[in-house]
Amino acid sequence: MESNTSLEAVEDSPPFIEQVFDVLLFDIAFCKLEPGERIRQSVLASQLKVSRQPISHALQLLKHEGLLQDSGRQGLQVTPIEPEYMRLLFQARRPLEASAAALAAQRVADHRANDDECEFLRRMLVAGQDKVRAHAPAPEIAMAEFQFHVALYRLSGNTVIEQMMNGRWAHIMRALITTHAKADILVAWEEHAAIADCVLRGSVLEASELVSRHVQRCGIALCKHLEEVLAQPSHL
Known part of the structure; x- marks a missing residue:
């Protein structure tokens, strides 16, 4: 987990799933994406300047780690702290x-x-x-x-x-x-x-x-x- 990662445009590098995962992991860990916050793929794709495909894969990995959970129909949110x-x-x-x-x-x-x-x-x-x-x-x-x-x-x-x-x-x-x-x-x-x-x-x-x-x-x-x-x- 690198301390200089942030939810900013991923530039001059391929949109690898791992890179997107690391960016989102950092923002969840540091509460930039707050517990209970809804996740919108279109917003993330725009901010990171990548397609929705690596976003979708990264979100599933974060869900597997217990950091995201289902919310509504086909939606995700940051898992509340329990x-x-x-x-x-x-x-x-x-x-x-x-x-x-x-x-x-x-x-x-x-x-x-x-x-x-x-x-x-x-x-x-x-x-x-x-x-x-x-x-x-x-x-x-x-x-x-x-x-x-x-x-x-x-x-x-x-x-x-x-x-x-x-x-x-x-x-x-x-x-x-x-x-x-x-x-x-x-x-x-x-x-x-x-x-x-x-x-x-x-x-x-x-x-x-x-x-x-x-x-x-x-x-x-x-x-x-x-x-x-x-x-x-x-x-x-």
């Missing part, structure tokens, strides 16, 4: 991320992790901490969260973990942007620092346990904040 779905997602995410942390720490301990991988994790941690200190907008904080965890997946050496989680991060990011609970953001990045420290010291069990608790706490807090936000009159 606290129960997020609870299940974080429940599934917890052991996967714990495994990534354990694998990453083990690679460090065994001197199998290269310097670039370790430095990438450090840089993503510092970049995120800088965003938090600067009180950056919610989308920037959400992207920093995503990038930190991607760095952890890559340090694990298990490419399947990153592939499995990539499709879920759009769900997580739009929920984070919707709630943007500042107190939880501070706690989350304190936990990220502790996780990175354990991983880079090669402390396998501690890294795994920290990530497990981190994901569990974040999931509980996120669902609570989502329920509060969605209960407000503007979301009824």
Whole structure:
């Protein structure tokens, strides 16, 4: 998920389905296409300057990812954010991320992790901490969260973990942007620092346990904040 993608004209390149998919995925993840918003193929085709065929294929892929759902006769809308779905997602995410942390720490301990991988994790941690200190907008904080965890997946050496989680991060990011609970953001990045420290010291069990608790706490807090936000009159 590239941070410089946006729902703008796709120029000087073939209208590949994957390219259209990436543009729409970005806009759903960052709530530029809001939960519940109707999707109009003709509008998207005009904005992206492509035919309806790649739009149609990309929309079906997004529907498969659970980011779009049926709405009316042959229509689609951006899937509303459901606290129960997020609870299940974080429940599934917890052991996967714990495994990534354990694998990453083990690679460090065994001197199998290269310097670039370790430095990438450090840089993503510092970049995120800088965003938090600067009180950056919610989308920037959400992207920093995503990038930190991607760095952890890559340090694990298990490419399947990153592939499995990539499709879920759009769900997580739009929920984070919707709630943007500042107190939880501070706690989350304190936990990220502790996780990175354990991983880079090669402390396998501690890294795994920290990530497990981190994901569990974040999931509980996120669902609570989502329920509060969605209960407000503007979301009824």
